[in-house]
Amino acid sequence: MPSAVKEKPLPARRNSQYNKKLSSILKAASEIIARHGFEGASIRQVAAKAGIGLSGIYYYFKSKDELLFAIQENTFSTLAESLEKRLEAVSTARERLKAVLDNHFHFFLNNMDDLKVCVHEIESLSGKYYKDILKIRRKYFGLVRNIVAENISSPAEFNDDLVSLYLFGSLNWIYMWYDPRRNPDMGVLSDQLLEIFLHGIKAT
Amino acid sequence: MPSAVKEKPLPARRNSQYNKKLSSILKAASEIIARHGFEGASIRQVAAKAGIGLSGIYYYFKSKDELLFAIQENTFSTLAESLEKRLEAVSTARERLKAVLDNHFHFFLNNMDDLKVCVHEIESLSGKYYKDILKIRRKYFGLVRNIVAENISSPAEFNDDLVSLYLFGSLNWIYMWYDPRRNPDMGVLSDQLLEIFLHGIKAT
């Protein structure tokens, strides 16, 4: 007879206080990790910024790794979801690629720390955490790659995989230099980069 | 009277053994830091890989920070020097931009760990180390930006600063995905990326 372990019913976590605190920890962790890197960030710093005790963190997350995983999963899911919503409103190949760029640029502007952590700390994950995030990334990448493919006029010359990787490079690098006070609006950047990838800087 | 401190004459470091060991430490450090990140890499790991005792590292470098600085300075100086040599052999704007891409791709292929450390661990430096590396990077960036500017046909539409940053994004991202066993030769990538930035994926 299987031991009749009493099933612990998931606590009613509609409790808004719980989710508020959880979100504030995620936000604090993003800031600290974005500034110091994952290995350089300490749970103590995160706890202090979130206004909680050190051990309090472990009530919400079972380890530092899980905390990083939660940031990346949360951020990447939101990014993908946001893109799919944008794609519903457009039809042409160019518009769809434009939606990819707009989505990425605007999401970045509103979630700089989160996106930096996602771009910069992929390899800080390991085991199941790494695999699960990789799966999400792959799905997002495939979505973008198909849209890139629609926009390639000579598939013999340009492979959609590689072109997508070049594009992701340009997109993922912006956290290294973009400063809203010195640089143009994200809309301008999005237009420019789209035009470059479609027609280059030599086109009329 | 100023105290007549005996000037320690720099030891004759033409000694090839010394430089051999120093290089092997730099190489080991690049590998470890590329794999674990700067904060995650330990001096003990570097020492083990270099075949030296833990404290032996401190005979060659005065701190972990200086070790990272040495890697970045060494790598970036070599990269810039290599580019200037390539530029002597070409004349047209297109050829000059091609030289930038060729240089970056081939240097990357032969120094993957070094370049990854340079791209990924800029912000792990601080103080004077950070400023000195920034100066080298700025010089290199300026060189590339001028070459990019030569290739822009409508300066009103495309700003050489931003285009260069997009380009650096594509270049600096390759360490995240390039696998010599699965991907085309660097020469192919260089040709492709040049064509994209000049004429786009929609050109004939």
Add this chain to the structure above:
DNA sequence: CGATAATTAGAACGAACGTTCGATAAACTT
């Protein structure tokens, strides 16, 4: 109110870190 669960706080753990120090060996100079 009283009981049960949800949440926080404080102290402590062992492990690993960067760095230092003094002793020691090897290499070079005279």
Add this chain to the structure above:
DNA sequence: AAGTTTATCGAACGTTCGTTCTAATTATCG
């Protein structure tokens, strides 16, 4: 061969880290 520099080593220091444990507090609800 003696003396001096160059290079290596092992042990140790103080600090910080991620994590755990137990006790205390707060909220929830019959």
